[in-house]
Every structure is written in C-alpha cells, then in structure tokens.
Amino acid sequence: METSQKLQILADAAKYDVACTSSGADRSSDGFSMGNAMASGICHSFSGDGRCISLLKVLMSNACAYDCAYCLNRRSNDVPRATFTPRELADLTMNFYRRNYIEGLFLSSGIIKNPDYTCERMIETLKILREEYRFGGYIHAKAIPGADSLLLQRIGYLADRMSVNIELPSQKSLVTLAPDKSKSSILKPMGFIRDSISQNKNELVRYKSTPKFASAGQSTQMIIGATPETDYSILKLSEALYGKYSLKRVFYSAYIPVSENPLLPALTTEPPLLREHRLYQADWLLRFYGFSADEILSEQTPDFNPLLDPKCNWVVNNMHRFPVEINSAPKEELLRVPGIGVKSVFKILQARRSCKLSFESLKKLGVVLKRARFFITCGGEFDPAVSFSPQEAANALISNSDMKKFRQKEQYEQIDFLSQPPALPQREDYFKCLTGQL
C-alpha cells in the first residue's frame, strides 16, 4: 500500500482524539539535531473544523484486536485497515517537519496483536526519529493500556508527553462499553507515568545528564455524552486527575455516534458541543482562576447552565461578593469578575502601580468592559454609563454566541428548567429563567 493511502486511513482513524497540543516542552536544538520545541505551542494550520493542527496525528495501526463499542477502529467494525512501518512513519514525520508543517508527532495506535507488541513498534519508530535522525521536535505518545511498564518507561524517555485516555468517565461505563479495558489498566500506567516523571525530576536535580522522562507531563481525554455521567462528576474527576495524578491537561471530546448499539446514543444524536465547551470553560477555571469543582457545580445542580458560562453562573450565585474595586482588589478577586481574564488582570495589576485607574484607562488598557462594568468600581464609583436594568445585566452575562446557539436549539434537553422552552424567547425571558432558578 502507498504511504499516502496509509496516511489517509491512519489519520482518519486518529482524528477524534483531541488530546493534541504541542505546548509544555521547551527545548532548543543542540547543534547536531533538527528541531526545537517551543513552550507556548505553535499552530501550523487550522482544519475546516477550526482546530489547531500542530502535530502529525496518526495511528501506528488501526488493525485493532480490541472491540470498544464507542470506537471506529473496533475489531467488529468493517473499515479499511492499515499499519505504518516504523521507518515509513519516521520518514514522513521528518519530511513534514522540514517543511514546517508540524511541530512533531502524535503517536497512538490500535492494539496490534497485543499491547506489548504495539508498544515495541512505537518504540522502534521513536528510536529512529530520536536516535538516527536526531529529531528534536515534539513527540506525544499514547501509552497503551495493559502494556508492560518497562516498555512504557522506554516510551517515556523518547517522548515529551505521554497520555493514557480515560475515555469514559466512570468504571461502570468502561465495563459495559470497553470490555477489554478496565479502569485499573488505565489508572495503573497513569500512576506509573506520574511516578516516573517525579522521580526523574529528582534525578535531574542530582545528575545533570539524566535523560528527560516525558518532560511536558501527561494528559488524558474523556468522551462526553456517550454515557450518563453528570457534568459535576466529570469535573470532579478532572479535579482529582489534576491533583492526584498531576496531569497537565484533561481533554474533553463530544461523542460523535459511530455505531448502532443499544448502550450508546442513537446514530442521529448531535455531538453535545455546548457541554464540551462548558467543560473546557470550567476546566480553565480550575487551572487558572483558582476555582474548585464544588464552587462550579454541586450534587444539587450537577449540570452546566446552557445560557451562562460557569464563571458567570458562579457570579450570579455570589452577588454579595461584588462590586470589586479595580484599584485595590487582590488578584484572586479580580480574576472572578465576569469578562475579565488572566491577561486583563495582569494588565490591571501592572498599570495600577503607576497611576489610579478609571473606566477610561481600563478601556485604553484593552480591558473589555461589556460584562465587567456591572461588577466593578473605579475609585469607589460605578461606570456612569451603566444603568442597572435587569435587561442590561442579563445582556451583560449572556454572550451573543450562546444566545445564538440557544436559538438554534442545540442539545439542551438534559437541562431541567428549560425542559419546555418557549417558542423563541427574548432576552427578558432568559433573565426570568435565570432569576427563577436562584
């Protein structure tokens, strides 16, 4: 089979895996090798779905021996199969890298024969790249659940980032839908990678020449909407993964139906994109805004509000903490103002060192006031341009794009208070919904 034909099959088979960023490793070329890896990550292109392309994302093989119900490559599915040879894949990576198409390789694989054999093929590829071609670009490798830990360790020394996909956010779902895997076969390599990374960090302090083990850390991916877990339980799981397993990133992927199976959503089900979007927003709050999962959702309200992003939702429930004074509030409080992000907070903290800030100066700093101005004061005063009608407050909190999505009636069925949506509600109605919910 021609390389290009294999590329088509194996890129197609890998494309639903979203755990693909190339950030986190900062390495400069050592003079003999080709390539560097930049900490901020570089997008080399954007595909038609708007996603960043930074890595050559392919499977080593899609001829999988397992039969996970939610996966296109499952044994029982009738699709064309292909397998790269290690040399072929290494050459392709180098050729793409030279033309500045990619930052590196994202290598995953279906189970060829058994997990150990699969890992060996992957190691072979990475060895050609790193040792023979002296490739210094970024490599993200998937750990294959169930593989020998010695093999995983070898991958870890060749890759910048390793990941093990959790896939389904609970043990119960795993048992029913991925009979060949189990939570322990997933968590075991995760714990192993974590320990190897931290042990390696200690060694690096002691011996400068120690090779680096997955220096950019590990990440994982969960499929959203294939199984009945609530947003709250998913977010709690993410929080634990960041904490207990020191993960760098958790990725969420809206389930796109791939098979007719009574245990899975029907083939006609739209992928729950809004839910996925809200999870990313909340995840962001966990990682950069100092929120905890319990502040964002709870047993009582286990699902996201379709109209308010998680931060605004928190604000609506914590009105007593506002307004916040721009000139004196600590960083943590500024971060919780709707519409003010990490960058704006940084600018405010910097600018207020040299002078007292007014609404005018905030605008000049490029701080977007559309939402924020209802919740902040400058020198004890509200923005004189603000009149506090509920209409305006609602306008401030509901983003236009959310409104539009709502109008298009995307998958909001799971949300209770909107179970009988009015024909085409106006903004006031939304606001009533919201206040009614308080």
Add this chain to the structure above:
Amino acid sequence: MPDRTAVADAADVVYIYDGSFEGLLSCVFESYARKEIPSDIVPEEQYELSLYPTRFIETNHLHFERVKKGVADKIGKDALTAIWKGYLCSWEGKEIAILHFIRMGMRDGRRVIYDLANDYVGRLMKSNTTLWNEAHHYMGFVRFSVYENNAMVSVIEPKHKILPIIKDHFIDRYKNESFLIYDKTHRYALIYSKGRNIIIPADDYSPPQMSGEEQKLHDMWKLFYETIEIKERRNERCRMTMMPKRFWSQLHEMSGNKEANI
C-alpha cells in the same frame, strides 16, 4: 543626548527619513537638537505631498548610537526593545508616537512603560503585541519547499517586518540546514546557512521550479490536512478567524481552495 530638560515647541515641519531604524532615531536626535517637535515623521518611500515644509533627516550613525544609549540608560533596555519592535510593526503614526514616548521616558524615567493608559505608550505597547502575534502566526504558517540541493525556500507576505523576530526560532529549528525566507511585502530576505545568517534587501525574488517528489509531499500534506478535519464539526468562521485568508496563498494545504462561503 542633547539637553533633555529643554522644552520643545511644536513645529510646522515634517521630517523625512530613509525608513530605517537608525534613520528614525536620527530624527529623534534632530528633534532634541532643534528643540522642536515635528508635526509628522514619514519614511521617504511613503512621502507624498504635504502642506508643511519638509526637512530630510540624514541617517547619522553617531546620533543613532547616542539616542540608543540615552534610551537604554534612562528608560531601560526593555523600552529600547519596545521601540525597536514598534518600529518593525506597521501602524498609523508610529514615528510620532515613538518620538513622544522617548521624550516622556527621558523626562519621567523607567516607569513610563507601565503608563499604558497614556495614548502613545498604549499604542506602542499594542504594536509590540501586534508584531508578536503576526510573528507567532508565521512561526506556524511559513511553508518551505525543499530543492534538489537540500536548500529550503519560503516566500511570505506579512504586514509587519517580522523576519528579525522569527529569525532565531527558525535558525534554532533548522540549525544544520540552509534556508531562505523571502518577505515579499517589504522586499527583503533572511538567508541562513551553516551557522551564518544575513538579512538583505532583495527586490525581486521567485523560487525555482519544484521537483515532482516535492509536489508529492505537498499533496500528502494536503491530504492529511483534509482528512484530519472532523466534518461533523465544520466551522468555517472559526477557521477564518484563526487562519485568515491573507495567509492562504502561501499554505500548501490551501492550494486550490476556493473562496470559503460563510
């Protein structure tokens, strides 16, 4: 630097300079020497007609060095870098803003770069971000074609003069290669080969004909690009925001791509 406490008057005169960074700082020197603030400073290339009298400011290396040193000592190295990057960026009224920024800084010292609420400072800092954003885009969007002798060539059309900004990145990345990046907009090129690099003006450059093997690789990349898209999640608007059309002409994967319909 000349006496920096002296008050300067707004003058009805337009300074013209050769468009170089040295030339621009020579204008700043001139403004101090003459105790006047010109109503505008324009590069020769862009000068059309003005109702004001004009004065051509000869680029003077000594003046340039003095202003540079003055800025570095009094306002700081960061400020000097910010000015240089502001110069590389294309924006309305940049020369005058830079002049005012320097004058404010010479008077008030280092803290001026935090005074983002000031119009000149704010716009200068913003231009730095604009420049960096485009440079960052191009770190991803530069496309090389590889020729028989292994030389790599890329042609780009950036809005701003980003070659000095992306230089180190590409040299680090392709340390053992030879490459050329030609900036078609500003008509100059970065050339790197075996540890040495040079940025030179080049009026007309077009890359040689590609081999069939090379075309095959371009096609494979295009194939990968098209395959990796999740069709169920097509989002043309998002793609256009992240990768505006002005970049498309240089991207191998977008060749033959018709007007996107939103």
